[in-house]
Each structure stands twice: as structure tokens, then as C-alpha cells.
Amino acid sequence: MPTATVAARRSARVPTRRADSLLLVLIALCTAVTAANIYLAAPLFPLIAHDFGSTPSAVAWIASVAQFGYAAGLLVFAPLGDSVNRRRLVGVLSLVAAVALGAGATASGTTALAAAVLVASAATVVPQLLVPLVAQRAPADRRARHVAAVIAGLFTGIVAARVLGGLAGQAFGWRWVFVGAAALTALLGLATAYALPVEERRRSGPLFSGLTALPSVVRHSPDLWRACVRQAGMFGAWSALWTSLALLLTGSAYGLSTATAGLFGLFGLAATVVAPLAGGFVDRFGAAKVVRSAFALAALSVPLFWLGGHVMWALFVAAIAVHAALVASHVANQTLALTTTSTPATANTAYVVSGFAGGALASALAGSAFTHFGWGGVCAVAGAWLVLGWVTTSVRR
Template sequence: MSLSGSTRRDEAATAQAAPAPVPAPAPATPPAPVGPGGRTSPVLLAVIALCTAVTVANIYLAAPLLGLIAHSFGAAASGVGWIAAVGQLGYAAGLLLFAPLGDTAHRRKAVAVLALGVGAAMAASSFAPGLGLLGAGVFAASAASVVPQLLVPLVVERAPAGRRGMHLGALMAGLFAGIVAARVLGGAAAQAYGWRAVFLAAGLLTVVVGAGTAALLPSGARAGGPAVTANPLHGMARTARALASSAELRRACLRQGGLFGAWSALWTSLVLLLTGEPYHLSTGTAGLFGLLGLSASLVAPLSGGLVDRFGSRKVVRGTYALAVLWLPLFWLGGHRMWALCAAAVLVHAGLVAGQVANQARALAATDTPAAANTGYVVAAFAGAAAASALSGVAFGHWGWTGVCAVAACWLLLGGLPGIRTHLRPRRR
């Protein structure tokens, strides 16, 4: 979509309400499959959603395999929970270094190089002789798995103003489909072929899908924003400036950090609960529990429509209200399978709705969407990694009740901005 004259003046007048950077010029041959006016076509949107699913699966692949990994190295299951946390920390580190490149003209090159990096790191992890090297490989693979966050700003920039939530919801559907695939397919395949083969296959799939996605991306530079470079240190500086200048962005970060941390604490420790007392399921059977997460993939497009219709603030408040239902159900699920199943559906629905709403707010908060998106996702994954690490300790000392207490603390921290806003006297 090429803007000129009066259209540019209209864009500037409404920039505070909904920043809409001028899309890139027409890509060089071969052209990317974009729709009229430079908008993202359904084909490219579907490819990006697939790429999101494949790459994000690498971050969560270790969680359902913790039992097999522990057995392979002769360690206790509760003693290898840090491997899952390392993946989330690696992703946060990769976001700081690489995700701001979404504001540059190097998306094609960055996506291809990062996909190759994931493949190499996953291959190295599959041959790791000890837990230390495995953790290093998972960290590196997760750091390079930030490809979706380079593509989110592109999709949002090219989406029609009234359908940004829907387009973002499509990407979130891919993201949660990848999480489900990591748990279900990863757990089942590892039961049959071993966790090392699963790591190797996941790395190869990432290379293939990442290279295909890079070939379809538009290659033009993002116009209408501040000058940017491909220097990762400069990208980190832009992220810091975006966080410092926007209270709205900081609120979105804290709210999603609370939701994501609570989800991560429960979901990371779930395999320990299901394979131990009182359920005694196999790793493969426990992985099938992830099918309940398909609810997130179904809810994501609906959540985008709700954001477009009612606004992100109302949707975020609804997700925190939903936590009043699923957190007690998770606690009861320590001894009742039906409660655990119901809680799994509700927590995924709440998380994805919060993700779509909070990310929409974060991307609209500044005129550098990739930098704002970086700060937002780093905060969310940092909160998730900390909660994952604490949940392993809590499970070892206090069992499933301790894990639920960690989740409750994260929800309380994430809900503080909303509580303060609600209690603050309104100005006349």
C-alpha cells in the first residue's frame, strides 16, 4: 500500500491512536505473495503462521521429554527441570539481540540465518554427552528461534486497521499449535525413537520451513520510521528507549508476564505430576495431554476479533477474571483428572486471549513496532522462565500445591497495574 500526499497527513494525525507505518515498497523479483495495496496475502499469512508453529516448538520441546532426558543421564526428573527454563531464557536473550531487526530491511536474510542456527544448535543438542552441553544447545537453539517475532511487525504493519487483531490472532494460533505439537508429537516420537532423534528432526524441519518462509518475504525496507541499522546493540538500545518512553508498553509487558509465568509454572511441571503420583502415566501418554492445548489455537482468531470489536483492555481484564476459575481447578487437578483437563482448556484460552490483546497494545504503543514487540516478548518470556525455574523447586519441596502457589504469585504481580488503575480516583 503506497501512501502519498493527504493520506500521509491523515496517517500522522491519527498516529497516537493506531500507529500504521508506511509499508515497504514493492519487493524485487521474485515478488512476495502480498495482496493488493501491499497487504499480506492469505498465502503469506498461512506460511508465516506455519513458520511460527515450527520454530516456537523448539523452545518447548524439552519440557515433555524431561523424564526421558533424566533417565538418559541418570538424574532425577525434578533435577532436570532447569532445561525447560533454559529454553525460555535463551528465547528472551535471542529476542534482545535479534528481534529488533524486524524494523530493518533484512528480514529475509535474518530469517534464513536464524533458521540455520536453530538447525545447528538442535543437532548439537541431540549429540550432547551431558546435561551441561545439552543446556547450552537448548539455550542457543531457543535464542535463534525468534523468527516469529521478526515477522509479527510485518504482519501488523500490512494488516487493515480494522483487522489487525484478526491477523495477529492467526499468528498466535500458529504459535500455540507449535506448543501443542512439541508436547504431543514430541512426546510420542521420543517414546518411540528417543529424545535425541526428536531434537535432530526438529532442527531439520526448522531449516526447511525457515528457508521457505524467507524466500516468500518482501525484501523492501520499512519506511516511515526512525533510521535503524542491523547492529544488535543498536536494536537493544531502541528496545530500552521504547520501554522507557511508554507506560502503556510497560503495563502490557507486566500483564502478559503474569499470565505467561503462571501458565509456564503449571505447564512445565505438569509432566512431573502426570508421570508421578497419583497418575503414573508414561511420557508418551502424558504428552497427549497437550492436545487440550488445541483450544488455544481455536481461540486465537476469536480473540483477535474480540480485540478489534471491544478493545484490548476489556479482553485483558477478562483473561485475569478467567484465572479465578482455572487456578483452583489446577490445584484440584493434583488428584482429579477431570479438573486438570478442564483447567488445561481454560488456561490456554485465557493465555492466548491475553497474548493477542496485550501484544496489540504493545505494538500500538510506539512508532518502532519491532522494538516494542521485543521488549514485550522479552518481558513475557523472562517472567515465564523465572516461574518455570521456581516451579521445579516448589514441586520438589511442596508438590503440586507449591506449583499452584507460584502460579498464583505471578498472576498477582501481573494484575497489579489493573488493580492500581481501578483504584486510582478518576479526574474530573
Template sequence: MTTHSHPDQAARPSVHPSASPEAAPAGPRPGLLLGVIALCTGVTAANIYLATPLLGLIAQDLGASTSAAGWIASISQLGYAIGLLFFAPLGDTADRRRLVAVLCGVAGVALVAGALAPGLPALAAAVLVACAATVVPQLLVPLVAERAPADRRGRHVAAVVAGLFTGIVAARVLGGLAGQAYGWRAVFTGAAVLTVAVGLLTALVLPAETRPRGKGVNPFKTIAGLPGLLASSAPLRAACLRQGGIFGAWSALWTTLTLLLTGTSGAYHLSPGTAGLFGLFGLVSTAVAPVSGSLIDRFGAQRVVNTGFALTAASLPFFWLGAHHLWALCVAAVLIHAGLMAGQVANQTRALAATPKPAVANTAYVVCGFIGGATASAVAGPAFDHWGWTGVCAIAVLWLTVGWTGGLAAAGRRSA
């Protein structure tokens, strides 16, 4: 694929022989398989954001400051990015059924260790391992893209991404309520049990893969090859930078929103459970996902990407007003989740079409996105301490601007 490919060509990839519907291995009914995969992505993705609504409770229980506990959110995303680098590329060669079972088991053990953590360093280490093993969604998304008919690929990818974001919403809402009722340690334990159970179910349902297998993937060789892969594919570069910008803006705002809503220096003073209910606005993502997938299949990815950026940008003034006006936060939450989902589905569909190795391309794409999210979260906490909510909003503006302009520069205007 050259750097001057038309956007619609990138959004509607040709199906490689190993990924064609006729060559796909026999397995369970497509609807059942897609439903189980969506459930698994939701449950496992929830672990990445499990600590976010519990930061106040964690800080109080472990005797840490809220800003110090806030680093757990960045550690979660960093762990996920590390796991993507080492495990997600195996989806092109290894047995995904075995990988799903093993990784879910490791994540479950790490979450139990987190529930028993005596202090913040031990909790951070447990969360790092748990989130590194929680890369199951990015093993399953390429599988869905491979097996989907070309004219419905966007809708199938959207269904899985919708499950992922539903898990994120559940982590924030149910995690906050359960944490307030039973404590944050009980939430971690429950997440461990659910992760292992759903992971085993998914491993049983996944179809046997009969495509030729190599001798395995050297993760260090894969990591070393990512810069070259990015350099060779303009659509992949653009997708990575743009989603890094959108996801970074979302992460900066959403991971520190708990501090605004529950902190003593803010205007709201809400309980963790009540603040967690605010995450219900994330269900906008679930509603937008199938619409985005259909629009991609009909109009191409670029128009949907542009819409995602416009919606995200429109949310930022409302987030700023939300420091003192709850209605503005509500409007902002709807806009940013719609923008995030539109960008996610469109950019990921384009990234999966960028090379003949969708798992490796997906690794590059999601790692870039989560690096953008983790760095934004890391600087948003100190920004909130020093400059309040206005500082967090400024971080979001910066990330969104860099993502958009960087995407244009990376792809060039004719292929952007």
C-alpha cells in the first residue's frame, strides 16, 4: 500500500487468502462467536480501568495521597502497552485459544495479588502484570477482522469494540458502587474470578485455526520491526497518531474526573459510588459503535475519523465549564465518548487493513494509542494538583491538537 492510497481503499481492504470467508476454519455460528468475543473483550478491558473509580478508596486505605494513587491509572495503561508489545503479535502465529486461556489466568492471579497488596508499590506491580496480561481484546479483534466478509468488516470490528467500551463503562460504574459497598479489595477479587471464567469460556468457543503456523514470534524482533512497519505504511502512521491524540485527550479527562467529582477542593464532593454513576455516559460509546461501523462500510474511514475529532474537540469547552456546572460535564461526556468511539472504530479498521499482518499492525496501533493515553494520564494528575481542572483541560487540548496535526503530517494530505 503506497502513501498515496485513497482513504476508501484503506478503509475497505482486500481480503487476504488466509482471511477470506471461504478459507476460514469451521467453528461456532458467527453470531455466537461474535457475542462471546465481545463479552470477553468487555470483561478483560474492564481490568485496565478497574482502579479508576476506586482511587480515593485506595488512597485512604493505603495511606497515600490521591495524586500518588492516581499513578495507578497510568500504570494500568503502561502495563497494557507492554503486554501488547510482547503478546499481541503472537496472534498471527500462535494458538489464540491457548493464549486467551493463559493470559486470562495470569490476569486473574495478578488481580488477586492486587487485592492482597499491603501498600501502593505492591498494588502498582500487581496492576502492571494484570494489565500486561489483559491484551486479549487485541488478540480477538484481528481474528474478527480476518473472518468477517469484506463488506461487513467495519460492523464486525465495531461490535467487538462496543463490547470493549461497555466493559470500560462497567468498570467505572459497577466498580464504584461495589467499592463503596464492599471495599476496593473485593472489587479486585471479583474481577479476577470473572476474568478467569470468561477467558476459559472464550477459549472453548474460539474456532480451531488451521492456517499455516511459523515457529513462533520473537517479541523483541517484532518490537524492533515496529518502527519500520510504521515508516512503510502511511495509513497506519496516521491511524496511530490520530487515535493517540483522541485517546490521550479522553484519558486525561476521564482518569482525573474522579478527583474533580470526589475531591474536597472541587465543587461537587460526591461519594465514589455516585461519581461512578457518571460513567454511564460511556454507554454512548456502545450506541455509536455500530453506527460508526456502518458508516465506515458505506463512506470510508476518513469521514468517520474527521467526525470523531470534531465531536471530541466540541466536548472540550464543556469539560472546562464542567468545573462548576454539572450539566456541562454531562454534555461533554456524551460528546467525547461519541468522538472516541467513532475515531476508535475508524482508525482501527484502517490500521487492520494497512498490512498483510493484521495482528502486528494492530499491535503498533494500540500501543501508540495507549502510550498517548498513559502519558496524558501521567501528566494530568500533576496538572490537576497544580492548576486544577483547567490544567487537565489544557492537557486534553494539547493532545488532541498534536494527534490531528501529527496524523496529517505522517500520512500527507493526499492520503490523510
């Protein structure tokens, strides 16, 4: 009887594990498609400007609108993962994003397009609703690997938006790219919502209580605070270098075309490769060791980027190193953020918003630094962000 009972339990676990694996793959695909929506317009600006009878610089501000919309969506919708039905929320947000993208495809001017991008980006927080669920359902000894699978999907979507989006826009027109993104968002979003497990949620407070609880959650969790600050430093360094790289490549140092410079986005695929490895290292060695190694690798990439202002091979090596450092740090810090409090969705919101804020501020400083001090000034901003992110967390226990 005991042997038969054990065999029955094992046979029952096999379908469950298979179902969890399929759900994880579906969530990763949904994450890739929805994350791409934030950066969908950026490679299409020349085509959009030509269609509207304008210049690329006159429509480039729409990229900032997308970032602002995503930040607003994070603050408003992501904390709801702790208190509302996630299936319904994922389905509704996916449909809202799809409708907004469809409206963007029919826009007749920059104002209408910006409004559509704003709404679509605000509704594109679905990945941050799914990551806490993945961490919650994963076995303890494989939690970071499961989180890493979703993060790999996110970075793949970002790369696809910048590279494949531009190529598809050139072949079919920018409006059809928006239509395709709308169709994929609706299809995968609704499929993911249908596949999510049923959750019984009873809200005990106001609908947006998670938003007001953010400062308290961070203040009472030193591990979460440390993850937020360190990732803000890491993402800030990456943003300073990566957002300014096109200025270096298309400037007098190299004189590349915009299309050729855009191919550097393919180095983002290094993040997709590194994410599963980083997840395994976190599960085996712990988050702290992985974060230390990631900061050391990022610190090494900064002088390589400076050297890349003169020789191309250094840029190749530095681009791979900084993406590997970013994703390894992200996997470790986000796993820590998701497991350090009793409100993982709220903690995840604090973590993602902190990283986003660090990246936005560093990007703004890097643009000014490039104008006044050249590429060396950009590298100095990146180095300073790494130092601030590490030293600030090292002096507080």
C-alpha cells in the first residue's frame, strides 16, 4: 500500500509539472509581446515622421510618452496583483492595450498617436503581474530559474521591438506593425489569462491600497530596499550607456547610418542567453553572490565602453558584458524582491519603479554629459551610478 500510494502521488505530479511548464512558456511569450509594445514606436520614427510630413526629431518625444505611460501603469495597476483577480486583470489590460495599438495604427497625427501609445504602454504592465505568480508557484530550489525565464522573454521582446519592428515597418509600413502588435497582444494576453490558475481573492481594503503602502513596504524590508537601490544603480548605468550609444556610432567617431547603429540592439540577445544561467546561479549560490559578480562585470564594462569611443571591438565586448551584468543583477534582485515580503506584487512594483527611475534619471544626465563632455562624460555617469548603487547599500545593514 505505501508503495502504491507513492507511485500514485508521483504520477499525479507529472501532469501538474507539465502544465506548469506549459504555463511558464506561455507567460514568457506573453511577456515578450507585451514588453515590446513599450518600444514599438522607437524604430519606426523615420517612417512615422515621413507619413505625417514631419521630421524624426519632431516625433521622437513619443518615446518619452511611452516610458511615462509604463511608469504610470506600474504604479496604478501592478500592486493590484495582491488583491484582485489576476485572470480578469490580465485579460482586461491586454484588450485595452490591443485596442490602443489599433487606434494608434489609424492615427492621423502625432497627438493622436501619442495618446494611443500612452494608453497602450500603461496597460503593458502584464509582465509585472505575472512575475509574482511565477515566483509563488515555482519550487523553492528553482524559483530564480522560473523568474529568469520570464525575464528572458521580456528582454527578447525589447530586442524584437527594436530590430524586427524596424525591418517589418520598412517592408509593410509602420501602421501594419501596430496592427500586428495589437493582434498578438490580444491573442497571447487572452490565452494567458484563460490559462492562469483560479485565485480566490477577497479585498480587505481600498482598491489602490497597495500603491499607498509602497513606502512602508520598502522601509520595513531591508532586503527589498537593497534590491531596489542596487538595481536602480545597475539599470541607470546601462541606460546611460545604451541610450547614448547611437550618438557615438552616428557621430564623427564612426559615422554609421542610423540603421546600422540600430543593429547594436542585437547585443541585447546576450541577456536572453544569460538569464537562465543567472537563475541557476541564484538558486545554487544565492542572490547576494550573483549581484556582486554582476556589479564587478558592469564595472569592467565601463572602461571598455570608454575605449570603445576609439576602437570598435571594445564596444562589442562591452555591450555583451553590460547586458550580461544587467540581466544577472535583475534576476537576482527581482527574485529577492518577490520573496522578502508578504505582498509580492506591491514589493515588485517598488522594485521595478525604482529601477525605472534610476534608468530615466541616468539617461537624462547622460544626454547632457555627451553634449558637454563627449563619450567620456557618458562613461563617467555610468560609473558614478554603479558606485552610488553599491556604496549606498553597503553602508546600511
